Amino acid sequence: MNVLVFASRKGGSGKSTLAAHLGSYMAEHSRPTLLIDADPQGSLALWHQVRGAGNLPLHIGTKHLAATLAKARQDGVEWVLIDTPPNAEASVAEAIWHADLVVIPMRPGLFDVDAVQATIQVCRELKKPYAAVINAAPAKNGSDDAMVTDARGAMQALDVPTWAGQITHSPELSLSLAYGAGVNEFSSGSPGSEEIGNLWRALTRSFEAIEAVTGKHAQSA
Ligand SMILES: Nc1ncnc2c1ncn2[C@@H]1O[C@H](COP(=O)(O)OP(=O)(O)OP(=O)(O)O)[C@@H](O)[C@H]1O
Numbered sequence: 001m002n003v004l005v006f007a008s009r010k011g012g013s014g015k016s017t018l019a020a021h022l023g024s025y026m027a028e029h030s031r032p033t034l035l036i037d038a039d040p041q042g043s044l045a046l047w048h049q050v051r052g053a054g055n056l057p058l059h060i061g062t063k064h065l066a067a068t069l070a071k072a073r074q075d076g077v078e079w080v081l082i083d084t085p086p087n088a089e090a091s092v093a094e095a096i097w098h099a100d101l102v103v104i105p106m107r108p109g110l111f112d113v114d115a116v117q118a119t120i121q122v123c124r125e126l127k128k129p130y131a132a133v134i135n136a137a138p139a140k141n142g143s144d145d146a147m148v149t150d151a152r153g154a155m156q157a158l159d160v161p162t163w164a165g166q167i168t169h170s171p172e173l174s175l176s177l178a179y180g181a182g183v184n185e186f187s188s189g190s191p192g193s194e195e196i197g198n199l200w201r202a203l204t205r206s207f208e209a210i211e212a213v214t215g216k217h218a219q220s221a
């Protein structure tokens with residue numbers, strides 16, 4: 001079972017958005033997945049409510065997280081996606097403690113580059129693998145936009161592993177959530193849908209690399 005935690009102290013960086021779209025992608029590809037909304041704001045839970053009952057179970061809250069994860073493992077869940085709030089509360093550190101990999105979404109820009117450092121510090125203290133994911137980026141025009149290049153440079157200077165791809169800023173990523181859907185369901189084959197698929201494949205490869213180091217069994221694509 002792969003436990004993926006979305007964390008960043010920067011509000012609006014895309015934690016809930018990526019958790020929802022990846023969850024939807026995994027459900028479509030028949031990967032037994034559990035969503036956990038550990039953010040009292042309840043964005044992921046709201047999306048799930050609009051979505052209605054289906055093939056993507058949701059657990060709300062952080063109480064009994066260890067027991068929830070143990071039950072998920074017993075039930076054969078392959079992927080657990082935990083959305084966290086943009087603060088430094090103990091619940092975030094607890095979620096990170098349970099993570100196999102922490103995804104740190106960041107918009108390309110000075111404030112996000114600055115804000116990710118606090119989350120990275122927690123990951124390093126807890127010795128958890130982590131990766132920054134550039135989200136809501138300007139569209140590529142053959143190569144990365146200058147803002148993305150700058151953000152990558154800053155992450156490299158901080159020695160932060162950063163996904164080589166990007167999630168482009170696109171209305172369909174936002175709009176699909178309003179219908180309780182993922183972009184893969186709402187706009188199959190669109191660039192946004194392709195990017196979410198690329199991110200999932202990159203995460204799968206990361207889990208395989210983690211498995212090679214730790215001996216932990218990861219589910220491959
Ligand atoms: N790639 C994207 N393209 C278009 N809109 C996006 C994208 N990523 C995020 N958004 C929009 O930006 C807003 C903030 O995103 P989201 O709620 O996922 O951030 P968050 O990190 O979960 O915020 P918080 O820290 O407050 O929980 C939402 O309205 C979302 O629809």
Ligand SMILES: [Mg+2]
Pocket residue numbers: 015016017039041043083084
């Ligand atoms: Mg959120």
